[in-house]
Amino acid sequence: MTNNQIKYMIEVAQTGSVNQAARNLFISQSALSNAIMSVEQEFGRKIFNRSSHGMTLTAFGKLFIAYITPIHQQLTQLYAMRSSSAGGNTPSLSIISNGFYYISDIVAAMGQSHQASGLRISLQEDYGGNVSDVIANGMADLGVVRLWNCYRERNLESFAGAKLIYHPVAELQVGVDVSRRSPLYESAGEDISPEELAGYPQI
Incomplete structure (x- = not known):
């Protein structure tokens, strides 16, 4: 290969x-x-x-x-x-994320604003959960990750063990996709409450 x-x-x-x-x-x-x-x-x-x-x-x-x-x-x-x-x-900044669609826009804007300095910015995407390992091994300078509440404590312990510094950026609600065949598809508004989901299978 x-x-x-x-x-x-x-x-x-x-x-x-x-x-x-x-x-x-x-x-x-x-x-x-x-x-x-x-x-x-x-x-x-x-x-x-x-x-x-x-x-x-x-x-x-x-x-x-x-x-x-x-x-x-x-x-x-x-x-x-x-x-x-x-x-x-040449100054450089290597960023890795686990799949945020807007990161590439941010990186492009950073590249433009620092163009005069010759800063070289690289972006990698990882879907295998290896972001912290990549940073800990010096293969990237900055990581952008999502932490689920149920795994948060374990993730933070892992970061601390690898001597990584974690800075929260935003706290977001879980997104729910509803198909046309679901009774919830006709619900008024864009938000669905946990109570409305209570009777449906959940993962």
Whole structure:
């Protein structure tokens, strides 16, 4: 498996679409599909389930992505070190998040406002729960994570054990998606109370 194939597999896992991943990677869909098939043949296991709704990870695929993501991040850091040594002491900031759609907009705005200083900002997304490990191992400078109330104490203990400093940014309510077939779809307003959800299966 090549470095490019590692990057391709992670991009498809994140986008859930060969078409979108190919556009993001600036390669053809056929080249990306061939790369996926090549890796699946190499490991003798299916990594993605293919359907009309897109690409989803198999059970093995989730494990596969969890293993290759830190490898990809380490390679990215190594190449960044090579670039910085070739170009002098260029200031840099490496950010990792576990999937906030607005982070890329913030990073782009930061890049524009600090353009004169030559600051190089890189953004990684992680869906395998490895953000704290990436920061603790020095592969990123800043992480943006979401903490669920039920895991909060355990997460904070983990951060403290890794000597990471946690700063809360916002406290948000859980979002609920309701399909047209649900009786709650016709509810007035945009909010649904916990009492209204009480009679429905919950995860």
